[in-house]
Every structure is written in structure tokens, then in C-alpha cells.
């Protein structure tokens with residue numbers, strides 16, 4: 001099983017960025033946790049981060065032939081990127097949307113996700129566990145289909 005974990009805009013600043021909201025863990029720490037968790041489950045994982053919508057879409061397209069599933073934290077793209085919604089729909093790869101913070105309990109504009117309807121599930125508000133649960137959800141889905 002080969003999966004992609006994609007982090008969207010501003011997630012490169014984890015650890016520095018609003019630590020009261022996102023915690024003190026850096027992206028490097030998070031990727032290490034993700035990789036170790038996936039390794040224990042016997043899954044190959046590739047982590048990727050970009051601040052650019054088009055680069056994320058290109059990355060999804062480029063990897064579409066050899067990826068079984070995607071876990072994505074689209075960052076703020078969640079709330080307005082119909083291009084990302086189309087990309088997820090277009091490649092037809094099971095995708096789980098994850099968020100570190102609870103997007104439903106924050107500002108009004110964060111409550112809506114335009115990308116979630118293209119995904120099999122959304123997990124929000126559990127910090128790094130959102131990603132790990134995202135992987136577990138994906139694996140369960142892939143094993144049962």
C-alpha cells in the first residue's frame with residue numbers, strides 16, 4: 001500500500017505558527033510521527049508540503065498512477081479551492097481530509113470545507129492524531145474495497 005500525505009499552505013511553519021492553535025510540533029516532527037506510524041502498519045508513505053495550490057494539484061496528478069490513497073490537510077485551500085476539489089475528484093483516489101484544529105469551532109469562514117465533499121472522510125481537531133486517524137481510516141477503507 002502506498003499513500004501520500006499532503007500538507008497545504010503555511011503548514012511548513014508548524015511549531016512557530018500560532019502554537020496556541022496548532023501546537024509546538026514542527027512539520028519535520030509531524031512527518032516523522034506519520035512515517036513511523038505508517039511503517040508500523042506496513043504502509044509506504046510519502047509526505048509533501050507546498051504553499052502553492054497549483055504545485056499541490058501537480059503533485060496529485062503526477063502521483064496518480066502509483067498511489068492507493070491520500071491524506072491531505074489543505075490548510076486554507078480547504079475553504080475556497082474548487083480546483084483542489086476537482087483534482088481530488090478527477091484522480092479518483094480515496095482521500096481523507098484532516099485538520100489539526102477543530103475548523104467547526106473557529107472563525108465562520110473556516111466552518112465550510114469545499115474540498116471535503118470530494119473526500120471519503122474528514123477528521124478535524126485532534127492535532128497530530130487527525131493525521132494518524134486519517135491514515136487508519138484510509139487503510140480500513142482500502143482494505144474493505
Ligand code: DQA
Nearest residue numbers: 010073075076099100101110
Ligand atoms: C488547518 C485549518 C485551516 O483553516 C487553516 O487555514 C490551516 C490549518 C488545520 O490544520 O487546522 O492552515 O487546516
